[in-house]
Amino acid sequence: MAASEDEEEFFDAPCDFLTPHYHAEGDSFDPSQFDYVPPPAEVTILHFGSDAVSFGLTAHVSPVKYKIQMDYTSDTHKGSIKTEDCGIVEVEQLIPGTEYTFSITRIGENGNQSTTVSLFACTDPAPPVKITVSKLSSESLSFHWDIPPGAVQTYIVRCCSEGETGKTLATHKNSVTFDSLRPGVCYSLHVSTQLQNGRISKPAISSVKTRGLHCLMHHTVRK
Structure with a gap:
């Protein structure tokens, strides 16, 4: 049945109309269209010693290149490092026998940040030196x-x-x-x-x- 003059015709849009496209190799790519940055998932502590802690992160598969920012704080010490989203993050030069809060954030090329994942860990105590x-x-x-x-x-x-x-x-x-x-x-x-x-x-x-x-x-x- 033909549409009347007061009626408008609507057509189904393709399902990927609002979804950013993963371009083929060689095509131009605009990272700004990826506004959402997924938070680090399945963060585990791989090893902790008296002055270092290493974490394992599940890397996110995407054409966007992400970085990982790790902030760490204790009652007397704080710091921050930034590294590639490579799956393993190691924090060094920590104080032995100290409880730290580690906050992990993923950052996109466009500067957008994910929500922060926090963990608590205590470095091993150090034995007397002499x-x-x-x-x-x-x-x-x-x-x-x-x-x-x-x-x-x-x-x-x-x-x-x-x-x-x-x-x-x-x-x-x-x-x-x-x-x-x-x-x-x-x-x-x-x-x-x-x-x-x-x-x-x-x-x-x-x-x-x-x-x-x-x-x-x-x-x-x-x-």
Whole structure:
């Protein structure tokens, strides 16, 4: 039936009328038509150490070239990096034993940004750098260590000899004394840092030998 003068005729538009086209190779391409930038998806933590964390991201397949911006903040430290949308992002030069908020944003060629994806991660605590024996006798020894970076809650200290269980204690100080040791015995000293969330670092290890009784007697005679 023919349309009247007051009626307008409507035709079905093709389904891709409002959809940006992926042009074939060699065709001109205008990235501004891709206003929507998809957010990073399936972000996972691949590895974390005492001063670095790496993330795995599912790259978005598109003729548009995206970049990834990673912002990271803690109570005392913040920074930002920008990298290609290559699937792996590594953040370095972090503070050991520190909880960070990582915010990840995808950025298009036209400057448009996606919504931000946030994750929380805590770097591993760092062990003490150096153990120094300050006092040594046939039955006791005292030692201290350098305070490592990060928010240390306590130190887990262990003193043991071969074939023995040894002694273990927790302290808030960076020094300790062990008594009731055996003369002339080599002892291993282990010091680990522990965070408030319970995570414990790898131990710093040193060894020392208590003075023998014959050395003590010889020293007394010489006096």
